[in-house]
Amino acid sequence: MPRTQWSDDENDLLVADYFVMLAADLAGLPYNKAQHNRALRSTLGRSHASLEFKHQNVSAVLQGLGEDWIRGYRPAVNYQASLKDAVARWLTANPDWLGAVDRGGVSKPNPGVRDGAALWIGPPPTHSNAPPPMELDRMMAVARKFDVAGRDARNRALGLAGEQRILAHERASLICADRPDLADRLRWVAHLDGDGAGYDIHSFERDGSDRLIEVKTTRGWERTPFYISRRELDVSEVRRESWRLVRLWNFSREPRAFELHPPLSNHVSLMPTSFQADLR
Template sequence: MRGPDWTDAENDLIVADYFAMLKEDVAGHRYSKAEHRRALLPRLNGRSEGAVEFKHQNISAVLKGLGEVWIPGYKPAFNFQMPLVDAVARWLARNPVWLDPCVGWRPASGLEDAAPIWIGPPPTLSNQPPPKELEQMLQIARKFDVASRDARNRALGRAGEERVLVHERSSLQVAGRADLARKVRWVSQEDGDGAGYDIASYAPDGRSRLIEVKTTNGWERTPFHITRNELDVADERRAEWCLVRLWNFAREPRAFELRPPLDAHVSLTPTSFQASFDG
């Protein structure tokens, strides 16, 4: 039998406790889920341990929809209620930089020694989540404009570009093209943001690769923003341009590549308009 709906106060309590565990989890620290649960239960309205565990899974699902990291031990469970989404959004609004230390992540031996990025196939219709799950995540992404949050996070964007820069140089070194590796440029840092791509690299055969990097801590289907200039350059230089979508960045960066035309891979939705004065 389903219990009474969770109150806003209960949702706020369990969300705060979840983020306390998540922070330890992302940092690689040991913590006890059972201890957290035992400390939380007396503060709730007679909830069972099973109800608390399931609510943790609901929070994981909400975070997935918001393009955030979640605790792997709490597999996302969907069909949650929107007040829980609001509680997670409230916590994030109060703690906007909670993941900043992870954005600056470096392996112990330095970024230059980082393992190659895992690059897999892009999302397709054949591997999309079940319809109800996908719709709930898209609903969250639309309401809270997940793409804008990632786009505004300059530290995340810069860290993602740097990680791809190192990956490109390392890949060329491994391919025996140290000469090309030395020529790879971080264009957005050296020349500014107006080029329509972030990194100028090369394929091992010497062909030019113009790479636009989009980074998220969330899952591979997290929406992202792309500018009109980036789309124009992608169209004008189709043979060279590609978009590298870096995801799961705070834990173990993974990526896939999209090549023009982008509307063959994603739905492009206008989100802003230029206003000008006539006459």
């Protein structure tokens, strides 16, 4: 009779082994998935196929968490809730993993920071290119449960690195457009003046008109949710012609981006997450 349910101990062993491979993968170091599979089979007594599929399940949980996953294990979302708990236990026991832009030095230098070339800015996610509804719902449920948007917003190092990368992109784009004069006038507003302006970078279009850029950075996939402040929303409406939101994603590996133009309600679902309470 086939075994179906995995125990917490089994899940914990598999998840720990997955992160060993993922750390090597992110660092560009060689590792042997077949060798890892054989070692787990001898320990857990599970089949090769079941372990491969379970690794795909771990990838799906990490995708929902807005985290990197092993590209050789394509996310498979029909996982048991106990696996999600096992991933959460591993991350709780290894808090530096979530906090690091470069994985605390275990990975190669972050391409998002070192590369000064212009990024390819692709189209934003839409309903037409969304994953199947069940898959998307499950990914979003994981993101909400673990407050992935809040985690990215609190990771100041990640935010600064993302802003720095977009600043380099804007400079390279203006130079390529034969506007070095505008490139010299770029201003990293959030770094110089703080976060109160409602945007992070003051850049320019080729014709010299303003580009007021708010940068939102994640290591996760393009549909990872993010927070936006009331101030940012207000400025996006008042400066609608010039304000832009640049979403930088897949930051740990090969940074990609898309751009949203106001009104943001055309692109995203905006949900209030806090309220001001005045005593009566």
